[in-house]
Amino acid sequence: MNALRVTGGRVLRPDGRVTESDVTIDRDAGTILAVGEETADGGETAGSGETAAGERTAAEETLDADGGLVIPGLVNAHTHVAMTLLRGYADDKPLDPWLREDIWPAEAALTPDDVEAGAELGALEMIRSGTTAFADMYFAMDRVADVVERAGLRARLGHGVVTVGKDEGDARADVEESLAVASELDGAADGRIRTAFMPHSMTTVGEEYLREGVAEAREAGVPIHLHANETTDEVDPIVDERGERPIAYAADVGALGSDDFFAHGVHLDGSEIDRLAGAGTAVVHCPASNMKLASGMAPVQRLRDAGVTVALGTDGAASNNDLDVFDEMRDAAMLGKLAADDAAAVPAEAVVEMATAGGADALGLPGGRIEPGAAADLAVVDLDAPHLTPVHDPVSHLAYAARGSDVRHTVCDGEVLMRDREVLTLDADAVQERAATAASDLVDRVGE
Numbered sequence: 001m002n003a004l005r006v007t008g009g010r011v012l013r014p015d016g017r018v019t020e021s022d023v024t025i026d027r028d029a030g031t032i033l034a035v036g037e038e039t040a041d042g043g044e045t046a047g048s049g050e051t052a053a054g055e056r057t058a059a060e061e062t063l064d065a066d067g068g069l070v071i072p073g074l075v076n077a078h079t080h081v082a083m084t085l086l087r088g089y090a091d092d093k094p095l096d097p098w099l100r101e102d103i104w105p106a107e108a109a110l111t112p113d114d115v116e117a118g119a120e121l122g123a124l125e126m127i128r129s130g131t132t133a134f135a136d137m138y139f140a141m142d143r144v145a146d147v148v149e150r151a152g153l154r155a156r157l158g159h160g161v162v163t164v165g166k167d168e169g170d171a172r173a174d175v176e177e178s179l180a181v182a183s184e185l186d187g188a189a190d191g192r193i194r195t196a197f198m199p200h201s202m203t204t205v206g207e208e209y210l211r212e213g214v215a216e217a218r219e220a221g222v223p224i225h226l227h228a229n230e231t232t233d234e235v236d237p238i239v240d241e242r243g244e245r246p247i248a249y250a251a252d253v254g255a256l257g258s259d260d261f262f263a264h265g266v267h268l269d270g271s272e273i274d275r276l277a278g279a280g281t282a283v284v285h286c287p288a289s290n291m292k293l294a295s296g297m298a299p300v301q302r303l304r305d306a307g308v309t310v311a312l313g314t315d316g317a318a319s320n321n322d323l324d325v326f327d328e329m330r331d332a333a334m335l336g337k338l339a340a341d342d343a344a345a346v347p348a349e350a351v352v353e354m355a356t357a358g359g360a361d362a363l364g365l366p367g368g369r370i371e372p373g374a375a376a377d378l379a380v381v382d383l384d385a386p387h388l389t390p391v392h393d394p395v396s397h398l399a400y401a402a403r404g405s406d407v408r409h410t411v412c413d414g415e416v417l418m419r420d421r422e423v424l425t426l427d428a429d430a431v432q433e434r435a436a437t438a439a440s441d442l443v444d445r446v447g448e
């Protein structure tokens with residue numbers, strides 16, 4: 001068998017325990033075969049080199065996890081990955097003027113080549129910081145899919161639809177594009193790519209387009225992803241015009257399904273939290289973006305108490321300004337405490353769960369748990385650093401002290417994407433140079 005063995009580390013298990021175990025991966029299947037003595041069929045391995053069936057797992061490749069913590073690959077459950085090109089381009093404004101005055105004009109000048117260059121930069125940054133799966137809402141998604149395939153990542157991709165300010169033909173074409181992308185790209189990259197229908201939000205897509213698109217997405221069997229209840233500017237017009245809250249409106253247009261996942265969920269009332277919980281719709285919390293755009297504080301502890309699946313997202317790099325999910329864990333814990341006015345709210349285990357299993361569940365992708373039979377998506381975090389010494393509690397360090405740059409190895413679908421901090425699937429220097437050039441050319445074009 002074509003095995004990969006991650007040796008000598010401590011392993012974060014799905015129940016939050018940390019054990020000293022080797023992890024054996026079946027590279028052909030892309031799954032975890034054994035964690036220490038434990039195998040998928042519940043059997044015991046007879047020592048280090050055999051499976052329950054007694055088959056030799058002559059490990060063909062090893063990854064040294066000595067002094068490290070083996071964690072599930074992190075999940076960035078909401079981003080616009082090519083926006084790395086706009087990192088630091090426009091800061092310090094609220095959502096609406098930021099989008100209308102700065103971001104949308106710049107995006108209007110983006111070419112498919114630019115999107116590819118930005119997505120490559122984002123993929124490089126994510127692999128470097130231990131992220132193995134992400135959800136992306138953008139355009140030129142065929143180019144993003146090419147990058148996902150090359151980089152070796154896993155993703156749920158969709159074309160973002162905006163219909164406000166467009167005539168009927170253009171609006172309809174945008175909806176059709178999103179549906180076409182969802183059906184054409186689903187299952188690409190050996191199944192690592194899945195898709196969704198992605199209306200941008202309930203205020204930037206008109207009701208008839210929302211209804212039609214959602215109905216067609218249901219027929220095609222793809223989930224819905226949109227920005228919901230991000231700012232009061234987005235909630236108030238819906239309440240004023242319709243006399244109902246946005247989540248009730250989402251249910252009304254058929255967009256509140258158990259496979260669907262909504263970004264932000266900042267301004268939610270109790271009835272909306274109950275509706276999300278009842279429907280099984282997940283919320284992707286984006287704390288850095290919510291703080292930077294001063295959008296507000298999401299009720300994360302209340303969502304979790306109600307039983308809503310909560311994941312974490314960086315949002316685009318222009319409102320973060322990086323794609324490091326470790327930052328998101330820390331921000332989520334800190335902001336969640338402030339929002340609840342309770343230092344016990346949103347504890348370390350909660351944010352680690354949100355960044356791993358919660359993310360995989362929200363996106364309906366494999367991964368998020370290190371256990372036999374699960375997808376072999378993992379990262380090894382180096383704990384041998386001043387800011388991670390001493391190690392009273394590794395889970396505390398993941399939430400509060402570790403950074404993306406502490407990641408030593410990254411593995412997705414059984415393939416090593418980064419070994420000893422060297423990314424193997426992308427040429428880091430070339431990717432950075434291409435993205436920097438694309439970004440400065442873009443700014444020149446927008447300025448003309």
Ligand SMILES: N[C@@H](CCSC[C@H]1O[C@@H](n2cnc3c(=O)[nH]cnc32)[C@H](O)[C@@H]1O)C(=O)O
Nearest residue numbers: 080103137138139160161162200227315316
């Ligand atoms: N087809 C659409 C593109 C929508 S992609 C998704 C959009 O979300 C935007 N975006 C980024 N961050 C946020 C956010 O925090 N809230 C809402 N939109 C955002 C991003 O700039 C991008 O334009 C069009 O033709 O304009």
Ligand SMILES: [Zn+2]
Nearest residue numbers: 227263315316
């Ligand atoms: Zn967003």
